[in-house]
Amino acid sequence: MRFETSTIKDIAKALGLSTSTVSRALRDRYEISEETKKLVLAYAEKVNYRANPIARSLKERRSYSIGIIVSEIANNFFSQVINGIESIAYDRDYHVIISQSHESYKQEKLNVEHLASRSIDGLLIALSSETQDIDYLRDLYAKGLPIVFFDRVPEDFETHKVIANNFKGSFDATEHLILSGKRVIAHLTNSETLSNTKERLAGYKAALSKYHIEFKPELVKYCQHGGMHSAELEQAVKELLPLKPDGIFISSDRLTTGCILALKNTNPEVAHKIAIAGFTNSNLVELFSPSLTSVKQPAFEIGQVATELLISMIEAKRPITEFETRVLDTELVRMKKNLGNRFL
Amino acid sequence: MRFETSTIKDIAKALGLSTSTVSRALRDRYEISEETKKLVLAYAEKVNYRANPIARSLKERRSYSIGIIVSEIANNFFSQVINGIESIAYDRDYHVIISQSHESYKQEKLNVEHLASRSIDGLLIALSSETQDIDYLRDLYAKGLPIVFFDRVPEDFETHKVIANNFKGSFDATEHLILSGKRVIAHLTNSETLSNTKERLAGYKAALSKYHIEFKPELVKYCQHGGMHSAELEQAVKELLPLKPDGIFISSDRLTTGCILALKNTNPEVAHKIAIAGFTNSNLVELFSPSLTSVKQPAFEIGQVATELLISMIEAKRPITEFETRVLDTELVRMKKNLGNRFL
DNA sequence: AACGTTTTTGGGAACGTTTGCACACTTTTT
DNA sequence: AAAAAGTGTGCAAACGTTCCCAAAAACGTT
Known part of the structure; x- marks a missing residue:
């Protein structure tokens, strides 16, 4: 947004501290004295300070956001998966960006690459029905982008996967x-x-x-x-x-x-x-x-599990070598006899 | 993403130019000599250079992304609206971030504020059914965040609105x-x-x-x-x-x-x-x-129109004073007689 | 040949953060 | 009493861009 918001610098100036001290107080980092911490926190609260996530992303080279690719959000299965994803992501302070492939390989690739350039920290993806060639995903994965597949998963890709039984x-x-x-x-x-x-x-x-x-x-x-x-x-x-x-x-x-x-x-x-x-x-x-x-399908749970796995990959200290494929049970909802096919 | 990608600096170093020159060549800005421009473009292509949108956002203080708030993406009306929004946004090089309020005022407010802090350039919102108090939106609007309402619009808020008839x-x-x-x-x-x-x-x-x-x-x-x-x-x-x-x-x-x-x-x-x-x-x-x-409802069109209006606000050189409320016609789909209520 | 113009390029600050390092001051240890 | 360890703070660089300003190069004019 173009409008002015208070920054760490403003706080530092107002309080006669350095930006580093303010930053540390805000992030509850290092041993900063209780006193200054309180002071900073109180002032930040007063001026309604919000950290600029863009600046943080740039510095930390990560965005605290995860990308999602589904074919259609209008599909109930996928929207339920997304709800599951959100439920976990928001808890862990991640933010999600949803993209639709509309079952098109081209669109899928475009979206993934767009998301990757937006510095997502990880990707949750259900492949489009057109997709055959996933080399573009391999490239990103090799470069360090954590990926978890769900629902439609490739066979020969070593990473976490979550599917229904x-x-x-x-x-x-x-x-x-x-x-x-x-x-x-x-x-x-x-x-x-x-x-x-x-x-x-x-x-x-x-x-x-x-x-x-x-x-x-x-x-x-x-x-x-x-x-x-x-x-x-x-x-x-x-x-x-x-x-x-x-x-x-x-x-x-x-x-x-x-x-x-x-x-x-x-x-x-x-x-x-x-x-x-x-x-x-x-x-x-x-x-x-x-x-x-x-x-x-246990759509909500699929979303939750996939997100947990993805976040564990993102936050892993060392490269992961053991991957799992979680299989969640489906539920058979029988046609109700009394409301059934009255025309038979 | 944590992995290395080539930056403007890398290109500059490789070509023995300054970052400013490279930036200008890439953005087709200013009068840069055809020659260097070609050189830079070719090299950028070769190393598959992608501009870092985060850095750009930080510098330009805008993100080329627009926020969307709907109650539920699982709702067909809203998912169609979103498709309409995307169809325009992507054409104009904007990127969309979707959030769900689940008809909760609290959630809505939280999401909007989250989006705002993520430096969205504008907001498209259909209010939650719980929402009464839109002062928080007024604040953001007053600070300069362009907002367009659709579907569920407040009466006393001077901005563009798009609704069905x-x-x-x-x-x-x-x-x-x-x-x-x-x-x-x-x-x-x-x-x-x-x-x-x-x-x-x-x-x-x-x-x-x-x-x-x-x-x-x-x-x-x-x-x-x-x-x-x-x-x-x-x-x-x-x-x-x-x-x-x-x-x-x-x-x-x-x-x-x-x-x-x-x-x-x-x-x-x-x-x-x-x-x-x-x-x-x-x-x-x-x-x-x-x-x-x-x-x-003409959901897709509602999304399109709302997005066009929003982008026009975002890109407006001077403050807008004339606002419009677009009303789009609905379509009545009559129950088919032959497949109708056979039970009557 | 000296000057003015125009075109092209580079230097460097800025956007708002985080963080390694250094420094000053206190406290503890020997 | 001096050395060591611990605590709290600030300086400054860095992340990858963009863009103002100035410098350099190229060209034209007198």
């Missing part, structure tokens, strides 16, 4: 469809390259296998853009319907809502005849029709 | 309910103190009056916390139902979804018998059951 979540959802009598279960999922796509596919397969249902590759549809384009979804639905699925298991938030919409828009007559189970953190699922069984 | 939106929605035969139309709305609460109430009243329906104060319920607490909504619904409304007009995004949920949870048997029209920017309305007629 995708395998189990998918297994549970698929099993739930099977147990409610479905036999032709399609799987609509994200870009094949994403880590969680693979894990979720595995869970789906495992459930099929447990109940001796043959896995059919043609029942699996991948959406490269994570459902950002409705055309993509409508195409997938169009290709799926001729195979007469009686259930669909969908593997991401955006795809789940997008798919139901596409189904309703293109084939309203069958929309209510297919049982749907999908990953979603929407707090509005109860309002949906057709209703669905949802796999809810 | 709340009166007309409400009028249209209420009229729509009336035209579909409803006569006992309740109104569920936000905190009485919010600007848009008043405008929306007025639109509701005007529509009733046009069709000679008596306005009954007991049919209007205010939610102090904007629907952040489900108890608040359930209470409102509980009080409303004995009055046997056949329609409800709801005046905000969160309240709309929250109210339908509360209705379904507490009185599922009547949920489908009441026609609902409400403000919401959810892109999932088509999935809702009971379905509803929605008033959609």
Whole structure:
């Protein structure tokens, strides 16, 4: 801001002290005499002194802020993650800067580089569905930028990662469809390259296998853009319907809502005849029709854990060599029978 | 970031120039000889030089970033506004910092002050539903911080404001309910103190009056916390139902979804018998059951316009004395008949 | 050849902090 | 009583920029 605020210099001058003394008193550093400390603190309070974080950042070469990259803040999963992140960050006096990749690799890279140049102390990132090449992240990481991945994590990158138990979540959802009598279960999922796509596919397969249902590759549809384009979804639905699925298991938030919409828009007559189970953190699922069984990820906790890990990296005295991948359990929210698909 | 990047000094040393020359070449400032400019630019490119925005901020006493305060990013209306803001800001080389008030006055104030201390160049804010006292904003404004309000705007604050045409939106929605035969139309709305609460109430009243329906104060319920607490909504619904409304007009995004949920949870048997029209920017309305007629605000455009106004204030050479309040039209999305309330 | 102009460059202060070092003063130890 | 240790403070440099001011170089004019 351009307007004048009091600085350490002003305080020093007013009190007849040196800036160093004032700085130390303010930061409760070194043994400064109780007396001067009180004096300084009282005066600072009086003039409503706020340290200039910019100057501090410049001097300390760190900004006490952490960058977040998600594909869309409008996605409930991500906004809940962000709330989790904030809850920890603010407690630890960090400040967060949120950026959206809109599932675009180019945008993601641009944002990350922008954040890096803004001197963020660390980065929390869920890769975009387009992202294949993460060399730009490796470079930054090699230069010393702590990075923690969450939700969509790369396989070959040695750092902390936080994910939901995708395998189990998918297994549970698929099993739930099977147990409610479905036999032709399609799987609509994200870009094949994403880590969680693979894990979720595995869970789906495992459930099929447990109940001796043959896995059919043609029942699996991948959406490269994570459902950002409705055309993509409508195409997938169009290709799926001729195979007469009686259930669909969908593997991401955006795809789940997008798919139901596409189904309703293109084939309203069958929309209510297919049982749907999908990953979603929407707090509005109860309002949906057709209703669905949802796999809810512990989004808030994912954000918290990721932030704790990131801050531990940032504040680590020595380089970290042991990394962990935290896996948090999902929750299966079954379709309520009494409010369920009344059209079946 | 703690890791080394090349600075202007490094370039100067490498090229045998002074930092001032390098700075000028880089910024295309002053008359610098074409030759040196090219030399510097080429070298900067080679070493992948990035100007340190922190240092620049400190020197120039501005940060090229603008702060945003909304109640919740998880709210579709706000996330769309943010997308609009970003679309303009990034074009103009500003960078945005998003903060959430979670409808809490305390949190809002804290966040604003935090942003201000981070040297934001301007502030875009939608007040929390709790906020009554905006003196802290007046202070900052008086000190020179440009502020533009959107969505929830104070009455007595001379600056640019951007809002939806709340009166007309409400009028249209209420009229729509009336035209579909409803006569006992309740109104569920936000905190009485919010600007848009008043405008929306007025639109509701005007529509009733046009069709000679008596306005009954007991049919209007205010939610102090904007629907952040489900108890608040359930209470409102509980009080409303004995009055046997056949329609409800709801005046905000969160309240709309929250109210339908509360209705379904507490009185599922009547949920489908009441026609609902409400403000919401959810892109999932088509999935809702009971379905509803929605008033959609031009959220993206609101964000764009607000940002343009803010940047014009920031970059203004002389103090601005003429302020405008931009009013953007809403869109009424009628409940689709064929997918409608099949339960009626 | 001497001077004035214009163009290009460099020196150095400033933005608001933090912090290593040195210094002065007190207190403790020998 | 002198040396050692401890305590509180100030000086000044540094972080990476920008920009005022002055100096130097290049050129034109008389």
